[in-house]
Amino acid sequence: MKFNWKLRNRLGLHLILMLVSLITVAPYFWILSTSLKFRTDVFTPTPKWIPWPINFQNYLEVFQMAPFHLYLLNTIIVVTGILGVQLVTITLAAYVFSRRNFWGREFFFFLFLIQMMIPIHATFLPNFLTLKKFDLLNTRVAMMLPFFASGYGTFLLRQAFRQIPRSLEDAAVIDGCGGLRFLWHVLIPLARPTLVAFSIISIVSHWNDYLWPLIVTDTPEVRTLTIGLGMFVQQESGADWTLLMAATAFVTAPMLLFFLVLQRKFVESFMLSGMKG
Amino acid sequence: MARVVLQNVSKHFGTVQAVKDFHLTVEDKEFAILVGPSGCGKSTALRMIAGLEEPTTGTISIGDQVVNDLPPKDRDIAMVFQEYALYPHMSVYKNMAFGLKLRKFPKHEIDQRVKEAAEILGIQELLDRKPKQLSGGQRQRVAVGRAIVRKPAVFLFDEPLSNLDAKLRVQMRAELSKLHDRLQTTMIYVTHDQVEAMTMGTKIVVMKDGLIQQVGPPLEVYNEPVNLFVAGFIGSPVMNFIPCRILSKEGRLLIDAGSFQLPIPEKRTSYYHSLVDSEAIFGIRPNDIYDRAFAPETIKGNAVRSVIDVIEPLGSEIHLNVTTGQHNLIAVVDVQTSYRVHQEIELAFDLDRMHLFKKDPPHLRIKAEE
Numbered sequence: 001m002k003f004n005w006k007l008r009n010r011l012g013l014h015l016i017l018m019l020v021s022l023i024t025v026a027p028y029f030w031i032l033s034t035s036l037k038f039r040t041d042v043f044t045p046t047p048k049w050i051p052w053p054i055n056f057q058n059y060l061e062v063f064q065m066a067p068f069h070l071y072l073l074n075t076i077i078v079v080t081g082i083l084g085v086q087l088v089t090i091t092l093a094a095y096v097f098s099r100r101n102f103w104g105r106e107f108f109f110f111l112f113l114i115q116m117m118i119p120i121h122a123t124f125l126p127n128f129l130t131l132k133k134f135d136l137l138n139t140r141v142a143m144m145l146p147f148f149a150s151g152y153g154t155f156l157l158r159q160a161f162r163q164i165p166r167s168l169e170d171a172a173v174i175d176g177c178g179g180l181r182f183l184w185h186v187l188i189p190l191a192r193p194t195l196v197a198f199s200i201i202s203i204v205s206h207w208n209d210y211l212w213p214l215i216v217t218d219t220p221e222v223r224t225l226t227i228g229l230g231m232f233v234q235q236e237s238g239a240d241w242t243l244l245m246a247a248t249a250f251v252t253a254p255m256l257l258f259f260l261v262l263q264r265k266f267v268e269s270f271m272l273s274g275m276k277g
Numbered sequence: 278m279a280r281v282v283l284q285n286v287s288k289h290f291g292t293v294q295a296v297k298d299f300h301l302t303v304e305d306k307e308f309a310i311l312v313g314p315s316g317c318g319k320s321t322a323l324r325m326i327a328g329l330e331e332p333t334t335g336t337i338s339i340g341d342q343v344v345n346d347l348p349p350k351d352r353d354i355a356m357v358f359q360e361y362a363l364y365p366h367m368s369v370y371k372n373m374a375f376g377l378k379l380r381k382f383p384k385h386e387i388d389q390r391v392k393e394a395a396e397i398l399g400i401q402e403l404l405d406r407k408p409k410q411l412s413g414g415q416r417q418r419v420a421v422g423r424a425i426v427r428k429p430a431v432f433l434f435d436e437p438l439s440n441l442d443a444k445l446r447v448q449m450r451a452e453l454s455k456l457h458d459r460l461q462t463t464m465i466y467v468t469h470d471q472v473e474a475m476t477m478g479t480k481i482v483v484m485k486d487g488l489i490q491q492v493g494p495p496l497e498v499y500n501e502p503v504n505l506f507v508a509g510f511i512g513s514p515v516m517n518f519i520p521c522r523i524l525s526k527e528g529r530l531l532i533d534a535g536s537f538q539l540p541i542p543e544k545r546t547s548y549y550h551s552l553v554d555s556e557a558i559f560g561i562r563p564n565d566i567y568d569r570a571f572a573p574e575t576i577k578g579n580a581v582r583s584v585i586d587v588i589e590p591l592g593s594e595i596h597l598n599v600t601t602g603q604h605n606l607i608a609v610v611d612v613q614t615s616y617r618v619h620q621e622i623e624l625a626f627d628l629d630r631m632h633l634f635k636k637d638p639p640h641l642r643i644k645a646e647e
Contacts (some may be wrong), residue, residue, distance in 0.1 A: 165362070167358045167362040169365065170356070170362065171348070171358060173348075173349050175327075175375055175423075176380060176554075177375070178348070185375075186364055189366040190365060
């Protein structure tokens with residue numbers, strides 16, 4: 001009897017999970033399916049889930065109509081650029097806040113925390129004006145600069161560093177590995193899970209950034225995928241759903257692949273950060 | 278090889294004075310133990326020798342060099358910590374090699390030293406493991422190994438055995454003593470465990486409230502404690518203390534503890550004569566109190582009736598908690614003693630081994646020998 005109960009519970013659970021998965025996956029599948037259809041197959045009395053015959057032409061057309069390869073390149077540059085600088089700044093800041101004593105340490109850390117409290121949109125105008133003053137508008141740097149320092153990342157990493165026992169630092173100092181060498185040889189390797197988690201969160205959020213890149217760019221040469229897609233929807237495709245879906249599939253594919261490869265790390269990172277993507 | 282000298286060293290943390298006016302010389306090849314209750318400043322003193330804390334005043338020398346301004350890595354010391362402090366992301370081998378690598382030793386020498394140390398400590402088969410795959414005892418061995426490979430002039434140990442279970446602690450204690458014999462290097466060891474202090478050290482330094490109370494070989498500290506604190510701290514079970522008055526009766530001196538009186542041995546009379554009619558504290562170790570039935574003939578006359586409160590049979594001996602008049606005492610008696618709780622027992626005191634302490638703090642011991 002006990003076994004049956006267990007089996008029934010498990011079956012019920014799996015049914016629910018399957019249903020939820022289906023609802024989640026369906027839109028993506030529909031995007032992919034539509035992007036491979038002929039225009040005439042889009043609106044049919046009975047929905048066609050499997051496109052047949054398959055039409056790859058949509059993707060070629062999309063690339064002819066808008067420079068999506070350039071958007072992709074820009075996105076990669078912006079996302080990795082932000083992450084690269086962030087890793088350096090948050091590591092150094094977290095080290096100083098967790099391991100060095102100096103006057104006003106708590107106060108300065110509090111200022112860092114405030115950055116997490118203020119909605120990013122509230123800083124758009126001053127950031128925009130600053131960039132304008134430095135003549136940086138409509139550049140890739142403009143999309144990256146405001147995100148180079150991350151209060152959230154600093155906070156996350158500081159907590160990780162603080163959990164590393166003091167005696168480890170004492171041992172390292174006696175081994176001749178104090179200061180930044182201790183950071184490099186001991187703290188960073190030990191805080192790697194936190195760094196990976198932060199990297200994933202940073203990549204995902206900046207890959208999907210829309211508003212800020214839209215505000216600071218106005219030529220296709222520097223635009224990112226999300227802006228490119230937005231422009232494409234409004235100007236190029238009209239109501240051509242096959243082209244639109246091909247573009248959407250192209251824009252979302254890298255993140256989906258990224259997710260599939262690093263699935264486990266994704267889940268870990270959101271558990272670690274205690275927030276939802 | 279080096280001698281370590283601390284002169285007039287003190288350390289303040291804000292308004293708290295952790296170490297006060299510390300004078301200590303640890304000779305070359307000596308195994309010195311700093312012992313005292315927690316918060317007595319022993320770890321702070323050790324950390325100052327290591328260079329992990331800066332002394333507020335005073336000078337610290339290692340060898341012939343004043344090291345106050347030298348960073349820890351240049352002091353030619355190695356330290357073993359209570360929590361092992363192994364780098365969790367490195368293998369045992371890398372943990373041991375790390376310090377040498379940073380000092381740019383050639384690879385083959387690092388390899389040779391690590392393997393040599395691993396052999397001494399019997400951890401050859403653990404070299405590829407990560408610290409989390411090791412037991413507490415193995416971790417502590419690796420931590421010691423990390424210190425050995427450096428071939429330092431001075432080894433510093435900060436309560437290295439406190440995290441181990443009792444059995445392993447006894448084993449490691451013996452191994453560290455053997456290691457000291459083998460390496461013939463100056464070692465300074467901090468512990469709150471007086472058994473470790475007694476069994477391992479060639480010199481023990483008893484501390485309390487940041488002050489050194491007594492420095493000397495273990496048996497000297499045990500037999501001739503300078504004050505009540507040292508007498509109570511060193512030795513297990515702890516020494517019995519009874520407030521008393523010294524009386525003179527028919528040419529003999531007596532200890533009057535209220536509920537009983539004991540005669541002071543004649544050879545001590547001259548030392549204690551000035552105390553007649555004044556108050557003092559009588560101290561006697563539990564091992565110097567016998568069940569009268571099994572006591573040496575010479576002390577059978579110094580017997581006092583007591584009531585047994587608790588019996589703790591340890592196999593090799595029996596600990597009795599007894600009430601003698603208004604005083605509670607502990608006695609270590611012969612295993613053949615067969616009494617039950619609440620029964621009366623006659624306890625004989627070996628007064629040749631008694632101590633007297635002054636009534637007023639710091640309760641200095643009144644000397645009874647040259």
